[in-house]
Amino acid sequence: MDIRAYLRERKTLIDAFLESYFSAPVNPKTLHNSMLYSLHAGGKRIRPILCLAAYEACVKDSTAKIEDIIPYAAALEFIHTYSLIHDDLPAMDNDDLRRGKPTNHKVFGEGMAILAGDGLLTEAFYLLSNNTQYGYHLSHSAVLRVIREIAIAAGAHGMVGGQAQDLLSEDAEPDAETLSFIHTHKTAALITVSVRSGGILADCSDYELSGLTKYGENIGLAFQVIDDILDVEGETEVIGKPRGSDEKKKKMTYPKLYGIEKSKERAKELINAAINSLETFDEKAEPLRAIAMYMLERKS
Structure with missing residues (x-):
């Protein structure tokens, strides 16, 4: 399949929803602008796209459309964007660039950047729970389960816990x-729950969910391993942040522990394991398989 065309098409759907969602401004306007600055800063929308692809792979209802779950997928992008805003702060990674643009706090100040992140995180759970407007055809128990799983994956038992250990491990x-x-919590947890959420909303079987979970865990870890490699080998203009920033901050990374070649081998092993976890799925899971292979090729 043409995975680049698929990703562009799905990204367009997500971006259109994000644009319409904030058409009514948040007050004060500076907070609104700060939230949208990072939300529209050029992200690839991998997490919501994975949610949509997992839904497509599992849904049995012939009348179902991926548009039905876009709000739930978009909420994952809110959470991801909040995490990037906070991760870039001087008290965290102290980054000046994100996706080739000045980081949020460089444009709006530290206080407003913190509040923009807080606003996006909280809005994500409002969006997930707003069944009066979205997902009327979906099982309320499935939606509740998704909310619970995303909360676990994004919080102290998942992404936040990984970020905390990342800070504590600098120069160690x-x-x-x-x-x-660090990698399974900081990065893989949110990617895994993105995949699981799509399956749960599609009312997948336990067996299908097990396969999706293994897929998410493997591509989530591969995603971070590849990020570590790009920090060493990537070009600043392409990766959107200074090359070598991990080394400068004395981060604990795969290349630092295993070297570049073994890290590349590990990424390939993880991608192969992710694809193998989908062996019982039919052609509807082809986008998931193609996304896994695409990760090995990415340059940013």
């Missing part, structure tokens, strides 16, 4: 156990 001697904890 790298070890496999700590590195695995």
